[in-house]
Amino acid sequence: MAFVKIYTxxxxxxxxxxxxxxxxEDINCWLQDENTVTIDPIISNAIGGIKLMVHESQKEQxxxxxxxxxxxEKENRACPKCQSLNVEYIVTNRKPSNWLSAFFGYLLGGYALGxxxxxxxFNCGxxxxxEDMPGQETKS
Ligand SMILES: [Zn+2]
Structure with missing residues (x-):
C-alpha cells in the first residue's frame, strides 16, 4: 500500500x-501530520503543514x-459584474462608497482612514x- 502526497x-x-x-468520492485518503499541526499550529510551518495522502492508484483521480x-470555489469568488475570475483581494484607500460603510468605518476605527x-x-475594474467567503484571508 503506497500513499502519495497530493496537497498540503x-x-x-x-x-x-x-x-x-x-x-x-470514494478516494482512499488520509491526513499526515494532522495531529501535530492541530496541537501546535506554530510547528505547522516547520513540518510543512498537513499533507493530504492518497493511495497511489487513485492519485490522478x-x-x-x-x-x-x-x-x-474560485468561481464563487468571480466578479459579480463580468464573471471574470481575475479577481484579487486588495487594500484600497478609496473613500467609503456609501453611508453604511462610512458608518461602520467610523465604528471600526481603522476604516475611518479610508x-x-x-x-x-482586473477585468472590468x-x-x-x-465578507464570508471561505479562504479569503490573505496569507502573510
Ligand atoms: Zn469584473
Missing amino acids: FDNYIDAQLRLAQLKS ATELLRTIINK ITKVYHC HEFNL
Whole structure:
C-alpha cells in the first residue's frame, strides 16, 4: 500500500474539509501530520503543514477531483459584474462608497482612514466585498 502526497494544507479546517470531500468520492485518503499541526499550529510551518495522502492508484483521480473542487470555489469568488475570475483581494484607500460603510468605518476605527479591503476585478475594474467567503484571508 503506497500513499502519495497530493496537497498540503496549513490549517486543520481546510484539510478536514478536503478530506471529507475526497472521501465522499470514494478516494482512499488520509491526513499526515494532522495531529501535530492541530496541537501546535506554530510547528505547522516547520513540518510543512498537513499533507493530504492518497493511495497511489487513485492519485490522478484525486488530483483532478481536488482541482475541480478548488476551481468551483474560485468561481464563487468571480466578479459579480463580468464573471471574470481575475479577481484579487486588495487594500484600497478609496473613500467609503456609501453611508453604511462610512458608518461602520467610523465604528471600526481603522476604516475611518479610508483603508478597506475589497475584491478588485482586473477585468472590468469592479470592486466588491465578500465578507464570508471561505479562504479569503490573505496569507502573510
Ligand atoms: Zn469584473
